[in-house]
Amino acid sequence: MPPVSVKPPPKNTVLVSHGRPPWYDERGNHTMNAFVVGIAGGSGSGKTHVARQIVRSLGSIPSVVILSQDSFYKKHTEQELVDAFANNYDFDHPSSIDMDSFAECLKDLKECRQASVPIYDFTTHQRLEERKYLYGAAIILTEGIMALQDAKLRALYDLKVFVHCDSDLMLARRIKRDVAERGRSVDGILEQYLRFVKPSYDNYVLPSQAHADLIVPGSNNQVAIELICTHIRRKLDERSNHFRAKMATPHLYTTPSGTAIPESTLDELDLTIMPQTRQIQGIFTILRSKTSSKQDFIFFVDRLSTLLVEHASQFLPYASRSVITPTEAAFDGKTMSAKHICGVSILRSGGALERGFRRVFNNVPMGSLLVQSHGEDGEPLMLHSMLPVCVRQRHLAKDTFVFLLDAQIVTGAAAFMAVRILLDHGVKQENIIFVTFLVAKGGGVPILRRAFPHMKIVTGDVDPALRDDSQGSDGKQVWAMLPGLGQIGDRYYL
Known part of the structure; x- marks a missing residue:
């Protein structure tokens, strides 16, 4: 002993x-x-x-x-x-x-x-x-x-x-x-x-x-x-790499061959956009209104996130399965065949989608990534990662489908880093399903799409423009989506 x-x-x-x-x-x-x-x-x-x-x-x-x-x-x-x-x-x-x-x-x-x-x-x-x-x-x-x-x-x-x-x-x-x-x-x-x-x-x-x-x-x-x-x-x-400004305003820069980067159409962005039913339009009207009560905002964020995750689940693999119904009749249906499923939220605003995700997928592991902008140049910084075991272990990661959750894709810098982290762990690009409320068409999503063409992006809507909202003398660049939803993390948690 x-x-x-x-x-x-x-x-x-x-x-x-x-x-x-x-x-x-x-x-x-x-x-x-x-x-x-x-x-x-x-x-x-x-x-x-x-x-x-x-x-x-x-x-x-x-x-x-x-x-x-x-x-x-x-x-x-x-x-x-x-x-x-x-x-x-x-x-x-x-x-x-x-x-x-x-x-x-x-x-x-x-x-x-x-x-x-x-x-x-x-x-x-x-x-x-x-x-x-x-x-x-x-x-x-x-x-x-x-x-x-x-x-x-x-x-x-x-x-x-x-x-x-x-x-x-x-x-x-x-x-x-x-x-x-x-x-x-x-x-x-x-x-x-x-x-x-x-x-x-x-x-x-x-x-x-x-x-x-x-x-x-x-x-x-x-x-x-x-x-x-x-x-x-x-x-x-x-x-060091510096390209967040290029992601925010890609049309102002050129390709490696020297030609200007054209503004992408929605078809070229290959986004999966929720059908704009009257219900979805009504939910967005409530979420976009700055006079909405906190109770209404939280309720409809959870409702919209549930609908988005349900819509995104179509990209999971399914296999045929026959069952016997309570009336003793045969029914040919489908069963989910993914070996591992997990969710990863990009903190803090990505956490607003977690409740909806858990409503759709009960008892699956949930992880998080903390990615924030540098105070001087606005470049993303990975501050913390807490990933599920099925992602942390490489032999499991290759068969894992990951729902990556964030409230908005604006410049796309945080989304870009989060995807790169998952790929570093062995998650296949085609097994990443990015779920978000809004995407800025004029922002970084074209560059994100060109870098990771096999990833699925499921969004509630697409907003047309970005506005440079940089203020003060600290030199930090901040972009706001128009018409946008504001700071969703602040509105949801504070």
Whole structure:
């Protein structure tokens, strides 16, 4: 029975600061992978501390992932567990680490896909069955004693760092950590250090220093940290994308060939518009009126969202099914054949469609994305994602139909980012059904349509124009749909 220990802080973490800007262009193609920093060094040299110093020093940054090599220790046999508790297992040899899995997870994160990272428990010396979901990093800090030892890992790094530290200080740090966090005895720590840790450092870790772009001291390293942060900021600036203005006013820009982008017709936009019955026209009249009571507004938003989701459900797959009716007669009907269905709302206004969605699809998972505009340039920022399991797991995502919910498509910037996030997770483009109350014909929907032609867009109506409602001296651009519904999230929730 292993001794009780203090639970160590999590090593694989997502540290979100100011959100992630677009990593794609207006054609929907990836143009910016995450920036990856590999940090190697001896056990106790301060690799994790250096990674966290970098995060603190970056200041106003997009989302950051710290990915630890410690999670990728291999699953042990019963005999290996006996050796591990007796301090007879070599955890510091390259063969103890699942390098293939390590490189695969890092490659997925770098290429803007989600990754399921193993969880290793040092108190039981075993890899757990559960895994940690990571996604959305613009910067990945990868740390571990063998982080620079394997060629597959080195090929993924944009910057390679080696943390150099005095051997006595590394041993002192290791003793303090293993006693406090891993419940080990000092004698066992020293025995393991002399048998395995020190030889491994001399034979494998220290030689990998030759691959480093920068060698950082294990203490008093503020100057080196600032150099690294300056380099990262410059590289991120070089990779930044700015195209929200083009989405808001596409007719003012040109195609890659130099010709003007023509204004699209409704047929070219390939929208599924709710039949404009008298009921639908009456609902929109109430919703568009600024004198409507809050009670009426909420009631008819829920009513319209229910009708929209019902109309959108025609794009789900159905299979033939014969049943016997209560009158003992046969009836040939249809049954829904989608393996997985879920809803994802773009917060906050997308939440106004959730009640209608749940009325149509009972007991299906619901997720959310928080996408907001940057205060200076108006570009979208991914601040938070909480996706259902059927989307987070790639083998399920490919068979999942997602109802993406947002109140309006104006410039289309938030919609564009939300679709890109789903595609990054392995959801098929043709399995995304975007449900919205209104679409601005003169806004970003033509670019959204050209980038994702197989996605379905179901809307209640199409408004003809956008108006630049930028106010004040902050320089932030705001577009309003005309005649529009106003700020639906504010009207629904406040």
